[in-house]
Amino acid sequence: MMNRRNHLTGLAVTTAGVVLISPDSLLIRLSLTDVWTLSVWRGLGLAGVLFVVQLVRHRARAFEVFRNLGMRGVAAAGLSGLGTVLFVAAVQYTSVANVLILIGACPLIAALLSRVFLREQIPGRTWLAIGATLAGVGLAVGGGLEGPRWGDLYAAGASTCMAAYLTTIRGAGNKDMTPCICLSGVVVVCATLPLANPWAVPAEGAWYLALLCIVVIPLSFSLITIGPRYLPAHEVSLIGALETFLGPLWVWLVLDENPGIYALIGGLVVICALALHSVVGQILINRSGPDDPA
Secondary structure, three states: OOOHHHHHHHHHHHHHHHHHHOOHHHHHHHHOOOHHHHHHHHHHHHHHHHHHHHHHHHHHHHHHHHHOOHHHHHHHHHHHHHHHHHHHHHHHHOOHHHHHHHHOOHHHHHHHHHHHHOOOOOOHHHHHHHHHHHHHHHHHHHHHOOOOOHHHHHHHHHHHHHHHHHHHHHOOOOOOOOHHHHHHHHHHHHHHHHHOOOOOOOHHHHHHHHHHHHHHHHHHHHHHHHHHHOOOHHHHHHHHOHHHHHHHHHHHHHHOOOOOHHHHHHHHHHHHHHHHHHHHHHHHHHHHOOOOOO
8 A cells, every 4th residue: 555645755764865875885985994894884873873772762671572573583683684784795795786786686576575575566567667677787887897896796696585575575565664774784704703803903093983883774674674664675775776876976076086988877877767656656656545555
């Protein structure tokens, strides 16, 4: 069931989360920290900040909220944690533009998973938007790569994990699944701590790392996790394609890492497809009435 209020709420919450997370790749680079150490602090930030949030929200019921997540919540936490590690590794081993453009395949994967596991109908306009997104991905990657790199494979894995995570969250309906992000932080820490040196963060990168792990990641992940309560997983991941354009732009402006003409054109194709998809969707919902299914 989709209505105008839910659609606008989903668009606003998800877009805010994606815009907030868009400097992620830039802050990873500025932190000057290796993959494993950065992942540990990233996981600790997620787990620590969001556990405090759950204590404030639920007080004595906080632990009950975690128990109520069930196996779906545990699965979502595992997928999110694995995706986080793969994303950080990808940013370290290939260009930011390539990482975020390969992440652009997430809507197609999410649509397929939603169709198979949730039996959700995918509108024709969404398939067209997914096709345009993949065209942008193909243009950017095909024009910008000189051969496959490990970072590109990591990015493809991160995209798959994110799609599966959003589909899992969507399947929970109206249940509050934000506590599973806290668990995902624990997963990240357990997976990367044996390979990390948490005290090896350079002084010049510590402030960027703190900003990333304490503010940007917990808040943005919370907003993006709320998104599937109001929008289908494939539409949430389509909005996530905004990062394809914004992420490399921040890195270009601050670090002068030129993503190249193919990456820029591919990113513009993605963002135009996303904008058109959202506008058409809102028009159709407005026509169907404020409380009728779209």
